[in-house]
């Protein structure tokens with residue numbers, strides 16, 4: 155296991171904190187007057203050892219896959235992104251194939267480290283700890299999913315779509331490995347960020363889930379809506395009232411030492427509901443709580459490391475916007491900004507610190523609403539940025 159000193163040797167960057175989240179597109183939008191490409195996410199594999207019921211890329215998962223594009227080719231396109239600030243790595247389970255770790259992930263992380271770019275890797279953290287130790291010092295955020303109370307929940311949720319029977323014993327082992335890994339890596343100084351998707355199942359248990367996230371030593375708890383995409387497409391969503399009550403309960407019961415990040419929140423300062431507007435204000439005034447605006451298509455693109463396709467998000471139905479064989483990433487991003495979907499959802503109310511809704515969330519909760527015709531009804535002017 156690496157020491158805290160080794161973790162501390164990462165490139166000198168402003169530490170991540172509620173005051174500085176480089177994935178949040180708010181900063182570039184508010185300071186430069188337009189959205190700008192500052193982040194690239196790579197889908198480095200479509201292999202995974204789980205098949206979670208809520209997986210938003212579940213239908214793309216495969217049992218075997220070939221060889222991704224050479225890391226050099228991916229890095230050449232990163233070199234062209236003038237203001238690159240974040241690099242994200244996702245799957246599938248990125249760590250499952252040692253070859254992907256060696257030939258794709260490590261070169262990308264090293265490149266990011268040398269350039270002073272912040273990095274995130276999404277993992278289910280169920281593999282032996284030794285599979286993470288060699289490279290995790292180059293990761294700024296190790297992102298995991300956490301939607302369970304116990305082994306039994308994990309067994310049901312993680313193997314829901316597996317296609318064959320998985321014994322409770324086998325699932326228990328993976329669950330315990332994940333929890334132990336999260337604790338060990340957190341103890342070693344790794345920034346572990348656990349994400350919970352609010353669903354009819356997790357919503358009633360959010361306080362307990364949060365307590366367990368804190369107990370694993372995670373520095374951050376991310377709370378998002380369930381994205382009705384791929385496997386999750388047929389899952390029931392909680393209604394907005396339940397969502398709001400769950401957020402309030404979490405705020406009332408949270409561990410104040412854990413940063414809570416609400417991502418792609420389905421509440422906006424232009425809401426006709428006073429309770430939603432009050433919640434927006436409360437979220438921006440709580441210590442150690444942030445609302446992150448949707449990076450996908452606002453400051454980030456996703457690149458598929460096998461096909462080279464560039465898409466606006468790794469889940470959702472927007473077809474590829476380009477390919478790294480032929481297109482510079484900034485060109486693709488500028489093309490996306492002119493897309494009707496971007497124009498529809500990229501509204502902006504600076505006085506309330508809002509850059510508009512996520513596409514999937516807007517479709518799920520605000521079908522037919524024209525956000526371009528709305529305006530914030532509350533202001534955060536006078537609050538710290």
Ligand code: SF4
Nearest residue numbers: 424501502503508510
């Ligand atoms: S930016 Fe869009 S979603 Fe946010 S308050 Fe303004 S109109 Fe509403």
